[in-house]
Amino acid sequence: xxxxxxxxxxxxxxxxxxxxxxxxxxxxxxxxxxxxxxxxxxxxxxxxxxxxxxxxxxxxxxxxxxxxxxxxxxxxxxxxxxxxxxxxxxxxxxxxxxxxxxxxxxxxxxxxxxxxxxxxxxxxxxxxxxxxxxxxxxxxxxxxxxxxxxxxxxxxxxxxxxxxxxxxxxxxxxxxxxxxxxxxxxxxxxxxx
Numbered sequence: 067x068x069x070x071x072x073x074x075x076x077x078x079x080x081x082x083x084x085x086x087x088x089x090x091x092x093x094x095x096x097x098x099x100x101x102x103x104x105x106x107x108x109x110x111x112x113x114x115x116x117x118x119x120x121x122x123x124x125x126x127x128x129x130x131x132x133x134x135x136x137x138x139x140x141x142x143x144x145x146x147x148x149x150x151x152x153x154x155x156x157x158x159x160x161x162x163x164x165x166x167x168x169x170x171x172x173x174x175x176x177x178x179x180x181x182x183x184x185x186x187x188x189x190x191x192x193x194x195x196x197x198x199x200x201x202x203x204x205x206x207x208x209x210x211x212x213x214x215x216x217x218x219x220x221x222x223x224x225x226x227x228x229x230x231x232x233x234x235x236x237x238x239x240x241x242x243x244x245x246x247x248x249x250x251x252x253x254x255x256x257x258x259x
Contacts, residue, residue, distance in 0.1 A: 069235030183215035185237035
């Protein structure tokens with residue numbers, strides 16, 4: 067199974083529930099709505115595919131302004147997927163996007179964050195530097211550090227409750243499930259899980 071299909075299976079929202087997909091690209095959040103059956107991770111590998119996809123995706127993907135703010139009211143979204151794959155933003159920028167995702171998430175909302183991961187075995191960890199999805203650093207030391215970024219801690223710092231961390235793609239990708247706490251401190255469970 068390819069890493070894309072494996073991750074898609076892990077982040078799939080409940081049936082008939084659209085999801086807000088927020089991908090951090092070069093520090094700028096790009097937002098799109100993904101309906102049931104839609105694909106979240108439609109990465110391209112070759113430069114020819116990239117040029118074609120840039121033209122096709124211009125209408126489907128709407129970049130948000132330079133700030134990290136999302137164009138949604140507070141507590142208005144029930145299912146979000148946040149992707150840091152392929153992004154090399156600094157910790158301050160990532161924390162701002164995570165806080166903004168927590169702001170737009172409704173109480174009890176599910177947030178699934180997807181990021182790079184450094185596998186435990188050294189050979190697999192070195193392979194993660196060159197196999198797709200690749201970490202976005204030019205220097206090997208920067209890519210090595212990027213693979214070990216503490217995304218779950220970042221979500222907790224944004225006020226989310228981390229429920230599960232799963233690994234996919236031969237441990238190259240971490241998939242973190244979190245929820246936004248209800249305002250009164252009690253957790254609200256989704257009915258149609």
